[in-house]
Amino acid sequence: MEARLEIRLALAPFDPATELAAFTAAHPQAGGVVSFLGQVRADGVVEALELQHFAPLTLPGMEALGRAVLASWALDGLLIVHRAGTMAPGEPIVLVAAAARHRRDAFAAADFAMDHLKSESWFWKREKRAGQWHWIEPREQDYADKARWS
């Protein structure tokens, strides 16, 4: 059976629990589902987070990543939902879920997808702190995370 790929760019808040429940229900033959949820940290400092996207590249880039993940691990399905726009602390940013017959494949696929989303997806990020917006530069750690796979 062909693996199912579901990739979305969300321009409004989404509910990770609902997404994950639907994804799990769609893959009853999978023994395991690994998910990663990234959310805006409620650290008392960041008041808002904005992710800008560029329509011609952002979603197509996520779709290409999804196809690469499916080609690399034996999955039953892969879900990637990524927010763009302005988010409040505690709001979800990204949800990745991988369903597989074997646990190891699901873990590696979700981990790989996150490392690549973090380091090379077409988003520009700024944070509002003390009423001022600050652009976030790429982090060296993100490049190092991605390099684990090469």
Added chain:
Amino acid sequence: MEARLEIRLALAPFDPATELAAFTAAHPQAGGVVSFLGQVRADGVVEALELQHFAPLTLPGMEALGRAVLASWALDGLLIVHRAGTMAPGEPIVLVAAAARHRRDAFAAADFAMDHLKSESWFWKREKRAGQWHWIEPREQDYADKARWS
């Protein structure tokens, strides 16, 4: 802040989406939540799965594992819910969720917890196929998975 540990042995079906939503809501300061959900594969062959536990050892063993995970990675919280009893295809068996400031810690903690739950937790498993129950022997793969961490 001390990390929160929540370890449960479920003797009746549980809802992973509800569990995960509550866990995520309890950790707004965490940047990321990694979860693993294991469910009874709906493969058309296995009609039911039974996990026997031994009360004096099973939950205490899971709690000891939880403490070991917290001691090894920088987590905000760890959740382990494990079913015992008889399950139908598609029903959840185990949910592990790790909340952390850094994604890497959450992935490693959930992965480690699953490898150890699979290889050394106090459960005895049998499957019903064509109306007959069959005990499941330990899998070599499970020992190999665990050995990755030593």
Added chain:
Amino acid sequence: MKARLVFLGKLADLAGAGEIEVASGPLEAVLATLSPSLAVELLGERVRMALNGEITADRAVVLGAGDELAFLPPVSGG
């Protein structure tokens, strides 16, 4: 003056019950009252024992009144 033997996993199938009452006394004497094929399985190298919920490796244990000795075959994982 009864003790209990508890059988987990496939050992319960072999024993025909999840637990049985036995006369208290040394383990060796208790096992001698069981079918030889079950006794051999219970003494298998990979079978662990728990006395009143605590793992023990003492095959010379003496069961007192009210004691529970559980026989635990290799776990099959969660």
Added chain:
Amino acid sequence: MKARLVFLGKLADLAGAGEIEVASGPLEAVLATLSPSLAVELLGERVRMALNGEITADRAVVLGAGDELAFLPPVSGG
């Protein structure tokens, strides 16, 4: 005979707008109409360009009427 320049991320702050209309023509001539400090940033080594949604490395591109040239600073990740 207008083309559009689109600025992502911090380049939009520097440009004072997310996009501007410019006269079509060679990129070099278009940039000469902007403030020199902005032009220098746009030509930065780490800035990539997309012509009508396709990545291009051609700094000698000639913008025709209706073309959109986007300037993409390093991504900060999802």
